[in-house]
Each structure stands twice: as structure tokens, then as C-alpha cells.
Amino acid sequence: MEASVKILNCKGIEGLSMRTIAKELNIKAASLYWHFSGKLDLYGAIAEYLCLRYEMPAESDDPKDYLISSYKAYRAMLLSTRDSVSVLENSIPNTPRRMEIIRAMSKAFLKMGVKQETLTTVSNLFNNYVLSFVADECRFKNTTPDKIHELEQMLCPEDRLFLSIPSNFDEQFLYGLQVLFAGLEALRSREQNRTEQ
Amino acid sequence: MEASVKILNCKGIEGLSMRTIAKELNIKAASLYWHFSGKLDLYGAIAEYLCLRYEMPAESDDPKDYLISSYKAYRAMLLSTRDSVSVLENSIPNTPRRMEIIRAMSKAFLKMGVKQETLTTVSNLFNNYVLSFVADECRFKNTTPDKIHELEQMLCPEDRLFLSIPSNFDEQFLYGLQVLFAGLEALRSREQNRTEQ
DNA sequence: ACCTGAACACCGTTCAAGT
DNA sequence: ACCTGAACACCGTTCAAGT
DSSP: HHHHHHHHHTTTGGGOOOHHHHHTTTTTTTHHHHHHSHHHHEEEEEEHHHHSOOOOOOSSOHHHHHHHHHHHHHHHHHHHHHHHHHHHHTSSOOHHHHHHHHHHHHHHHHHTOOOOGGGGHHHHHHHHOOOHHHHHHHHHHHHHHHHHHHHHHHHHHHHHHTOOOOOOOOHHHHHHHHHHHHHHHHHHHHHHHHHHO | OOOHHHHHHHTTTTGGGHHHHHHHHSSOOGHHHHHSSSSSHHHHHHHHHHHHTTTOOOOSSOEEEEEEEEHHHHHHHHHHHHHHHHHTSOOOOOHHHHHHHHHHHHHHHTTTTOOGGHHHHHHHHHHHHHHHHHHHHHHTTTOOOOHHHHHHSSSSHHHHTTOOOSOOHHHHHHHHHHHHHHHHHHHHHHHHHHHHO
């Protein structure tokens, strides 16, 4: 796991292969198949290892506050290792730590009034938001100014507006989260009004 | 492009290589490099080709209605070709048709009252929602009942609830969209209240 | 203008064989 | 229990050479 994270940070997911991991450990690629059934299995283990770095926030009475600090910590974890989003996306979250995180978040959503039927949808909605936000964030941050200039040159002035790159990612991340929570609350109160009638 | 889509539908993105595309066209892989600078360039062209299938809804006075039918059509387009999400995710949307779609949607968001500074964030938020929803949807649909049963066996009854698979994807897709729109509207009216004071 | 053969430097995975 | 050599069937990409 440590070797894999080291490779990720040095060369990214493109550089993470059975052979490069083995090399880092001074063994041969074939040996890894004694420990893992294949690459997906290895990805699952790396994802689990990364999620151990995730600092679970202290329990809170307000589920919304709890979730906001959870997702902030989740993003911080994702930003701390290069291409971690790709690793998480390509593995099934059925390992202990990842289940623990899903459990804690799901309970908070239920506490917020999310219905059982929509729990998976809501949980995925938020999880996918963070993953894709960070993926975009990293894509933007890794685009050199020359490349950005080159891309802008190809667009008409009007379109430049629609593909502009945000500079304050922390703020924009929070904005997106607030949209999601505001939406959840709005739909819940609409639901309540309907049943009261 | 037709050959690529054919391969995608038959063997998925794993089966889409320079060699398999070339074989389908009765040429050699090296020849493709006369037409495209590399695999990413080719992905961009396939993505553009897929987006030509996207049926842009008729203009509407209500930007929300317009956007909802846009995203429904977007999802339909994504569902019609296997692994299309991966192709779109791994290419830059700077081609004519894709820019046209982004332009139309961005204008509708502005009409809805989305501020210039958050336009990229909002546009990405919705786009990423659809992409990741469809990606999850396909993952679920392609998991055989045996596999699902196997996964469920590994979880305690409580956790099974948190990883349950929705059955009515159309409904759940619309629910997520409604959360996003309700959130956007709620934040806008909060903003208005603040400036009125 | 468009295609090819051959090569380079990689992949993931398997499996008999070793200690 | 853990590792290896060797092989299999693939990749993306380059480039001199062909028509």
C-alpha cells in the first residue's frame, strides 16, 4: 500500500502497474498475485488504505454540520494523494473502513429526514459530487498556464465565459455542497406541506 | 467513429484499442496515427460523434423545463452506447457539438439567475451528476444477480440497507435533478432576501 | 494523401518450478 | 508460505518505407 501511494504521488495512476509496484518492493510482478487476486483487488486495498487517512469528524447533534465537515475531510483526503479519485472510482466500497464511512454518512442523512427509498440515490449524489469535483479540481490545477491559454485561443469570447476556470476551489466546493443540502431541505419541506394538507 | 461505437457496444471500453479499431476498418493500427494524434484525440472525436446523437430540446421560455428535458436527453444519449461515460470523461469538450450543448445549458442557467462566478461550478455540478448517475446505473445493471447476492452475503443486515440498489432508475434520476434545481432556487431566494434587507 | 511492417517499451495474468 | 522465470496475449506509439 505504501509503495502504491508513493508511485501514485510520483507518476500518477498511469505509472501504477503490477510491475512498478513489484519493483518498488524489490520483488517480481507475479508475486503480487499471491497477495491479491488481480489489479481490481489491489485497487480495492489501496482505496481502503487511503480511506484510513480520512479523519472522521466528531459526532454532532446537527447531521448537516456533521456531513459538511465529513465531506470537507473527504475532499482533503482525496487531495492528499494524486489520482486517488481514479482508485476509489475503480473499486467496490465493501471494505471495513469504507463501509464505516458510508454507514456514518447514511445515518446522518436518515437523521436529516431523507427517505429510505432515496437513501442510496442521495448518498451517491453527494459522494459523486465530491469525487467529480476533486477530479475536475485536479485536472484544472494540473493544466499549465500555456495549455490554458492555448485552449482559450480556440474559443470565441462568449464561449470563454462558459469554460472559465474557477480560482477559489474551497469556496466553490462549499457552494456546491450548499446547493445539495438546500435542495434536500427544500424537497423535504415540500413533502411535509403535501402531507399536512 | 462508427467502428468505434460498434466495438464499444460489443466489447466495452476495455476492448476499444487502436488495434481493434484498425481491425474493424481492415487497416493497421499505425494508420490511425495519420488521422488522429493519439488515443485521447480519438476519444475526443468519438465523444463528439456521440454528442451528435444528443437531441437538443426545443427552446423554451422556462429555463428549468428546458434544462430538465436537456438532461433527460443527455442521459438517453449516454445510455444508448456502452461505456460512453468513460469516453466523455476522458476527453476535453472543446469540439463544436459539445460546445454547442455547453453554451445552450449555460445560457439557461444564467436565465435561471445563476451568477457568473458560479456558472462553471453549477454547470459542472449538473454535468457530473448525469455522468456519474449513468455510470452507477450501468454498473448496477451489469452486475449479475449472483454477484449482488454474493456481495449482500458479506454485509450485515444494517449495511445491506445502505448499499441497496434502486430499481426505478428513471424516477431516481429525476429525484436527483430535482434536488439540484431546488437547491439552486433556494440559494437564489436566500441571496435575494439578503440584498433586500 | 494514406497505408504498412517492424520495432520499442510497455501492460495484466498464469503457472510450473523453486525455497 | 512466499517468490520467480518464462511465457502468453495484449497495449500505445514511432518511423522509415511503400504506393
